[in-house]
Amino acid sequence: MPDRVPDAVNQEQMRVGLFATCLVDLIRPRVGFAAAKLLEDAGCIVEVPSQTCCGQPAFNAGDRNTARALAKQAIETFETYRYVVLPSGSCAGQVVVHYSELFAGDAIWEPRARALAAKTFELTVFLHDVLRVAPAARYDGAVTYHDSCSGLRELGIRQQPRKLLAAVEGLSLIEMKDADVCCGFGGTFCVKYPDVSNKIVTKKTANIAATGAGTLLAGDLGCLMNMAGKLSREGSPVKVRHVAEVLAGMGEEPAIGEPER
C-alpha cells in the first residue's frame, strides 16, 4: 500500500520495532515473519532489534529485580521506535500494564516505561485499531478462536482478531463454549501444577472439538503450544496456528506441532 507512505517523514512515522517474544523467537519464527508481513503490507518499516525476554516469567515468579533488569533492557532497545508491536497479548500486557508498576516512583524509569507503554501494541490491536487495515488473505475452512487471558483482561482484546478474521476469504469462525476461559497454561503454572493444568486444558480441548472446526487460532504462542500439545496427545486432527499466520496468508505452512517440510 504505497499510498500510505508517501514520503520519508511518513516512513519514519511508521517505523515499527517488532518485539517477537521469546517463544516466537525460539519455537516458531513463522509467527514473527507473519507479523512482519502484515505490518509491511500495511506500509510499516519493520525492524527487529537484538532482543531477549520482556521479563514476564521473572515478574510472575516474584523476582522483581530480574523483571526490572529485563524491562530496562527492553525499554532501551525499543523506545526509539514510533511503535512497538508484539504478536502476544501477555507479553504486550507486560510492557503496557506492568512496566510502569515495576518502576512506580522511579523518577527516570517510570516516565520511560510509560512512554514505551503508550506506543506499544499487541499485533491484532495495532492492525485493527491503529492501522485500521483489513488483511488480504485466504484460508479455507472453519476455525475457532481462543481468547488468551492476559490479552483479553489486561488489554481488552476480543473483537480485533475476530474482525480481522472476518475479512479472510474462505474462513468461517465457529465460537467455542467458554472461549474466554483459561486454557491452563499460565506460564510456569503448567509445569508446577501439571495435573491441575491438564484438567483445565482437557476441558478446553473438549470445547474445541465440539465446534467441529478444523483449525484452532489464538494470539499467544504459550497458550497455543499448551493446547496444541494436548490436542496432539489426544490424537486430534485439529490444526493449531497463531492468528497472525492465517491473517498473513501463511495458512498453508506446517501447523504447530507438525513436521517441517
Add this chain to the structure above:
Amino acid sequence: MTQPVNSPQFNARAKRALEDVSLQKALSRFETGFIERRRAAVARLPEYDALRDSARDLKDHILGHLDLYLEAYEKNVTASGGHVHFAATAEEANEIILGICRRLDAKTVAKGKSMISEETGLNEYLEANGIHPVETDLGEYIIQLRGETPSHLISPALHVTREQVEADFRRVHTDLPPGRNLDEPASLLAEARAMLRDTFLKVDVGITGANFLVAETGSSIIVTNEGNGDLTQTLAKAHVVISSIEKVVPTLEDATLFLRLLARSGSGTELTAYTTFSTGPRRPGDPDGPEEYHVVLLDNGRSGMLGGSFQEMLRCIRCSACLNHCPVFHAVGGHTYGWVYSGPMGAVLTPSLVGVEKGGKLPNASTFCGRCEEVCPVRIPLPKLMRNWREREFERHLQPATARYGLGLWAAFARRPALYRFASSMAMRVLGWFGGKGRLPALPFTGGWTRHRDFPAPQGKTFQALWNKRKAAR
C-alpha cells in the same frame, strides 16, 4: 490458630481431588450455574460497575478509619443493651464464647453459617468442652454430619453429591422409616428442617456470623436463604454474633450498597431470601428475641494487614464470585486449598492469616487468568496480590530450588542478548533435529509438560537468526 493448616500439601491434595470421581461429578455440576446466574443478575443492573467503584472506595475509606468505626459500632451495640468482645486471636474468641455458654449452662448451641467460626475452629473447641454445636444451615448441617469442613464460602457442601447426602441422612437419622423416599433435594431439605426444629426450641445459645456490622446503629446483618439464621438468633436465651473487624460499615445506607452487590455477585440473585438485622437483646414489650446479645469481633492478623501490601484483601465481602469463576477451583474444589478459605480470595488471605511459610503454595496455584479480578464486586486486584506473595516468597527463598534456578538460568541468558542469541540458536537447532515429526512426546527436565502433553517441536532456527539472514540477503 485452631484450624489446622494443610495448605503446604496443595499438590498432593490436588492430585487426590482430581482422582476423586464423586468430587469431580459435584464440581462439574456446579461449574456453570453460578456464572450464568451472576451474568444475568448483573445484566439486569445497569449501574453495577458504578456500584462496584463506590463499594471499593467506601471499603478503602472504612479501612483507613477502622478504629473510629469500630468504636462507634461498640458504643451503639452497648447503647442497645448488647456487649462487644474484641478477640485478638482465634483462641481468645473461642474462650469468650465458651464463657458465655458456661455462664448460661448451655449444653447445646444452634449455629448459623459462619466462616469466622471455621477460622477459630469453634465447633471442635465447644465439643472438646462438653458443649454440642448444631449447624442449622442445610449445607453446614450436611458437612457436620460428615465430619468435614465447608468447601465453598456460600455453598459449603458443594463437594457433596445428592446421593452422598441421602446416604448420610439414612446413616444418622435412624429414627425415621428406612423406606422413606429421599430422591429429591426438596425431600432432603424437609427432613433436615424437621430434625432441626427441635434443636431451635431447646437451645440456650444461638451463634451466627455477620455479613456486615453497622456502626451507626450497632446492628449486625446476616443474609440467608433458609431462615435458619433467624430461628437461631431469635429463639435462644442469648444471641452470640461471631464476626471480624473488617465487616463494619458506617451506616445502614452503606450496608445496602454492599447488599446490592453481594447476592448478585455470589449466588447470582438480586437478594437472598432473608436479610436479617439484629440490634441488641429483646426490649421490654418485644414479643420475642434473645435476653442477651453479644458480638465477638475477631482480629486474628487482620489489623496487621492494614496499611500494608495486602490491605486491599480486607475489602472482601465473601461473595464467592472469585471461587465461582476460577478454573483452578473448578478443577480441584475448595478442600484442596487446605485451610478455611479457598479459590483466589483464599490464596491471598490464607498467607496473610497463617503466614507465607504455610500458605505460600496457594498464591502460586494460579494461572493469573484474571477472571477473579474481573468479577470481584469490590475490585480486589487478586492476581496482583498473589504476585505480591510470590515476591515475598522469592525474597525469602521459599520457592522450590528447581523453579528458582531454572528461572535464574533463563534470566542469566536473557540479560545478555549476545549470549542469548548464541545459546538459543544452538539449543533450538538441537531440539529441531529431535523434533523431526513435529512433536516431542518426552524431553529431559520437562516431565511436568510431557506427562500430559506433547511438546510442539521448534522450527529449528530462531526468528532473530532467520530475520538477520533475510536482511543480509536483501
